[in-house]
Amino acid sequence: MLKDKRIRIIIGHYGSGKSEFSINYAVKLAEMGRKVALADIDIVNMYFRSREKTREMEKLGIKVIASHINTPAVEVPSISAEVYGPLQDKSYDFVIDVGGDQVGARALGRYVDYFKEGEYDMFFVLNANRPETQTAQKAYEYMVKIQDVSRARITGIVNNTHLLKATGVEDVLRGQKLALEVQEKTGIPIRYISVMEELVPQLPKDLEGEILPIKLFLRDDWML
Amino acid sequence: MSKVLMKGNEAIGAAAIQAGCKYFFGYPITPQSELPEYMARELPKVGGVFLQAESEIAAINMVYGAAGAGARVMTSSSSPGISLKQEGISYLAGAELPCLIVNIMRGGPGLGSIQPSQTDYFQATRGGGNGDYRLVVYAPANIQEMVDLIIEGFDVADQYRNPVMILGDGMIGQMMEPVEFKPPKKRDLPEKDWATTGTGGKRKPNIINSLYIAPEDLEAHNIKLQAKYKKIKENEVKVESYNIEDADVVISAYGTTARIAKTAIAKLEKEGYKVGLIRPITLWPYPYDEFKKINPSCKGVLTVEMNTGQMVDDVKIAVEGKFPVHFYGRTGGMVPTPEAIIENVKKICGGEI
Numbered sequence: 018m019l020k021d022k023r024i025r026i027i028i029g030h031y032g033s034g035k036s037e038f039s040i041n042y043a044v045k046l047a048e049m050g051r052k053v054a055l056a057d058i059d060i061v062n063m064y065f066r067s068r069e070k071t072r073e074m075e076k077l078g079i080k081v082i083a084s085h086i087n088t089p090a091v092e093v094p095s096i097s098a099e100v101y102g103p104l105q106d107k108s109y110d111f112v113i114d115v116g117g118d119q120v121g122a123r124a125l126g127r128y129v130d131y132f133k134e135g136e137y138d139m140f141f142v143l144n145a146n147r148p149e150t151q152t153a154q155k156a157y158e159y160m161v162k163i164q165d166v167s168r169a170r171i172t173g174i175v176n177n178t179h180l181l182k183a184t185g186v187e188d189v190l191r192g193q194k195l196a197l198e199v200q201e202k203t204g205i206p207i208r209y210i211s212v213m214e215e216l217v218p219q220l221p222k223d224l225e226g227e228i229l230p231i232k233l234f235l236r237d238d239w240m241l
Numbered sequence: 242m243s244k245v246l247m248k249g250n251e252a253i254g255a256a257a258i259q260a261g262c263k264y265f266f267g268y269p270i271t272p273q274s275e276l277p278e279y280m281a282r283e284l285p286k287v288g289g290v291f292l293q294a295e296s297e298i299a300a301i302n303m304v305y306g307a308a309g310a311g312a313r314v315m316t317s318s319s320s321p322g323i324s325l326k327q328e329g330i331s332y333l334a335g336a337e338l339p340c341l342i343v344n345i346m347r348g349g350p351g352l353g354s355i356q357p358s359q360t361d362y363f364q365a366t367r368g369g370g371n372g373d374y375r376l377v378v379y380a381p382a383n384i385q386e387m388v389d390l391i392i393e394g395f396d397v398a399d400q401y402r403n404p405v406m407i408l409g410d411g412m413i414g415q416m417m418e419p420v421e422f423k424p425p426k427k428r429d430l431p432e433k434d435w436a437t438t439g440t441g442g443k444r445k446p447n448i449i450n451s452l453y454i455a456p457e458d459l460e461a462h463n464i465k466l467q468a469k470y471k472k473i474k475e476n477e478v479k480v481e482s483y484n485i486e487d488a489d490v491v492i493s494a495y496g497t498t499a500r501i502a503k504t505a506i507a508k509l510e511k512e513g514y515k516v517g518l519i520r521p522i523t524l525w526p527y528p529y530d531e532f533k534k535i536n537p538s539c540k541g542v543l544t545v546e547m548n549t550g551q552m553v554d555d556v557k558i559a560v561e562g563k564f565p566v567h568f569y570g571r572t573g574g575m576v577p578t579p580e581a582i583i584e585n586v587k588k589i590c591g592g593e594i
Contacts, residue, residue, distance in 0.1 A: 032248050032417050063271055063355050064415035092271055092355055146246040146419075148255075180246055180419040239504035239579060241383065241418050 018045060018227065021208075022138040024104065024111045026125065026169060029142035030150050030159045031117020034177040036067040038142050038211050039114035040074065041231040047077040051110045054080040054103035058124045059116035060094035067114045070234045080109070096124060104131045118159070119166040132169040139164075140208060141171045143199065145178040145192040153198035160203065173208030174199055176226065181241050182233070184212075186219045193224055200225075244419040249409065252384045252420050253343055254279035256391040257315055259422055262341070263289035264314040266303035268296060270322045271355040272411040273345035277317070297322040301329030301342075308338035309449035311436030313395055317343035319411070320361050321352055324369065330404060331370025335451030337435075337466075339398035341391065342376070343407045345414035348574045356574020357411030359496060362551035365408050366525045373463055375470045377405045377477060378524040380495040384418040390522070392425040399430045401473055408524060410547060412497045412576065473526055480528035481520040485535050488517030490589050491564075493532075493556050494545040495521050498577060502545055505582035516586055524552070532559035541565040541589045545582055548572050567594060 027039045036059070043055040057068040067074075068083035075081060085097040103109035113128075115121050131137070141160050143150060150156045164171050178184075178192020189212055196207045207226035214230035247255065253276050257265070265280040277293065284291040294300035300316050307314040318326060323344045333340060346361050348354035365378045377397055381387035387409060394405040437447045453459035481499075484506070485491050494502040499520040506516045517535070519542075521528050535542070542564050544553040553568045560566060569585045571577045588594045 032246065032251075062415070064411065065417075144246060146244070148245045148247065148251075151245075180244060181417065183244075183419050237576075239501045240416065 018042070019049065022136055023107065023109070024113065024131065024137035026113045026115060026132070026137060026139040026167070027142060028115045028122055028139060028163050028167065028171070029117065030144075030147055031062065031121065033117075033142045033144040033147055033150065034179065034211070035117070035142045036065065036114055037231060037233060037235055038175055038177055038229070039112050040067050040070055040234045041211065041229060043074060043079050043112045044077060045229070046110050046112070047079050052108055053078070053112065054082060054109045055112045055114060056082040056100045056103070057114045058096050058100065059114065059121060060096065060124050061116035061118070061121045063092060065235050073234065100128065104128060119162040122163045122167040125167040125169065129168045134170070137169065138172045139167070139169050140173045140175050141205070142175045142177045143192065143196055145195040146180055146188060151195070153195060153202050156195065156199050157202055160199075171205055174205055175209045175211055176207060177211040179213070181236065183241065184216065186216060189216065189220065197225065244421045246417055247384060247420050248275055248417050249384050249387065249414040250275035250345065251279050252388050253317070253391060253407070254283060255422065256388040257341065257395070258283055258287055258289070260313070260392040260395040260425070262313045262315050262395060263287070264307045264312050265289070265291045265316065266294050266300040266307070266314070267316045267318060268294055268300050268322060270319045272347055272357070272414050273317055273319050273343065276343065276414075297325035298329065301326040301333075304340050305329055305333055305336070305338060308333065308340045309336065309437050311433040311438055315341040315343065317345070319345045319347045320349050320358070323361060323364070327364075327369035330376070331368070331372050331374060332451050333404045334370070334374035334376065335372060336449050337402040338404065338449065339402050340404050341394050341398060341407065342404055344409070346408065346410045348572065354574045355411065357497070357547060357576060358572060358574060359410050359498065359547040360551070360572065361408065362524065362546070362548065365406055366527070374466065375403070375473070375525055377401070377403060377473060377526075378408050379405070379479070380408050380522060380524050381413065382496055382499045382520065384413065384416065384420050386522070387413060388420055388422065396425070396428045396430060397477060399433070400428055401469055402435075403469065403473070408496070410496055477523060478526045478528050479522035480531045481518070481522060482531050482534070483518055484515065485517035485519060487515055488536050489515045489540050490586050491517040491519060491535050491539055491542045492545060492582070492586070493519045493521070493542055493552070495524060495552065498545050498547055501577055501579055502582055505579040505586065508579060509583055509586055514586065514590060521552070527555050527559070529555070529559040532556070535560070535564065537563070539564055541567055543567045543569060543582075543585055543589060545577055546570045547576065
């Protein structure tokens with residue numbers, strides 16, 4: 018994780034778990050003592066965005082950047098100019114949580130000058146239980162569409178296959194199989210397997226990619 | 242088919258297509274815009290038509306036209322958009338046209354906010370449009386139930402020739418959940434021999450209309466509608482309830498709020514409190530009879546809603562004055578917490594309220 022590039026861009030099909038991955042990833046970095054900033058640049062979706070957990074992340078010293086209009090219910094596609102801070106200030110480890118699909122990735126366009134090869138990672142979050150990304154071909158099509166709009170290159174795949182609190186090991190392994198197929202097809206390596214922490218002990222040890230044990234930050238206890 | 246993970250709004254679209262819906266007319270509005278987006282992408286693949294109308298008013302009248310021609314048709318919107326559709330909904334009910342209307346509720350009144358609410362209970366169950374009419378109103382509490390109710394809802398609409406409404410809050414539209422598409426239980430549906438499909442020179446023209454010039458004709462039409470509503474009340478009530486026969490307190494809640502209530506009940510149970518739940522699945526017809534099963538020595542019924550108190554009126558009707566009826570709600574896009582519900586239940590048990 019510490020070997021990843023300073024700027025990490027998190028993209029994917031909407032509803033694949035980008036925000037949960039982003040929050041957990043940022044929290045892990047902060048716990049390792051890094052100076053972390055997370056930018057939620059989702060201008061597509063208004064619910065279940067990482068900015069909803071600003072308070073929890075700030076407690077861990079993470080700088081959270083979203084809209085400059087400080088309310089969760091604003092439909093204006095506005096992103097704070099503060100995003101430029103951690104893009105330029107190299108003392109930050111920077112996680113950019115992008116909106117879903119190519120529509121969401123469009124918001125990346127204005128920062129393209131900062132995405133120089135070797136200075137950023139762009140992770141494609143893949144959930145094999147999402148109907149639109151159940152086959153390698155369909156996942157590949159999303160990758161191409163999002164990558165084209167973002168004008169940056171995907172550098173890693175995140176197998177984030179889950180069924181929320183009903184996730185079983187078999188879901189993760191099915192997702193891993195799909196991720197391997199996508200890796201084969203694209204040459205882009207699996208970098209992470211993001212799994213609810215209680216399932217981690219049940220996973221085989223020889224899986225390709227680093228296991229990132231996660232907590233569900235965006236699911237209240239009454240949600241499935 | 243195994244379980245997949247879907248967002249509520251997408252799942253509505255997938256369920257409708259599975260139910261044979263071929264036409265969607267609507268206008269985007271948060272928090273349900275993923276639904277028209279889904280339909281725009283998926284309906285052409287099954288030989289259907291998605292049309293983004295110039296307004297909600299146009300959309301509901303397109304539904305009127307398609308339903309009149311006998312098609313399986315739906316529309317969707319969120320609170321302010323559903324307000325705009327009320328005239329059309331009254332016309333659909335008057336002309337006895339089957340269709341499915343989805344309202345993914347947001348905060349009100351007026352433009353309100355885009356955050357979840359349940360503030361359109363009155364509008365859905367009392368009629369936001371004019372005239373003595375009723376909609377069948379379903380309030381699903383999770384995405385699986387919403388899928389099942391949409392598939393059944395189209396059949397119910399056809400069976401009774403009546404508009405059916407799915408009333409969900411923004412949370413259920415936006416939430417992701419595992420869902421499975423099961424083949425629906427088939428109902429015996431009548432032929433749509435009233436639809437304007439062309440006479441072929443073999444019959445008299447069918448006319449879709451809600452205008453009656455002679456008062457005795459309109460009265461007869463209304464009596465016929467009321468007889469139909471009576472049948473719906475007898476046959477279509479859906480409710481989930483548990484622990485009510487020996488409860489000290491019963492909570493009544495619908496939709497996602499009922500799930501928060503369930504979490505509260507489970508926590509209270511661990512502390513030794515006996516709390517039951519009545520969760521109306523149909524808001525009209527309302528499950529009044531279920532409240533007759535409540536423990537006679539129950540200390541009170543707590544209604545929880547994401548509004549300032551709307552279903553609580555039906556709860557008062559249902560308990561017939563036998564129990565004190567309390568209310569706890571959050572509004573404006575705020576979601577009640579299990580902890581706040583627990584606090585209210587404890588107050589009722591302790592005789593504090």
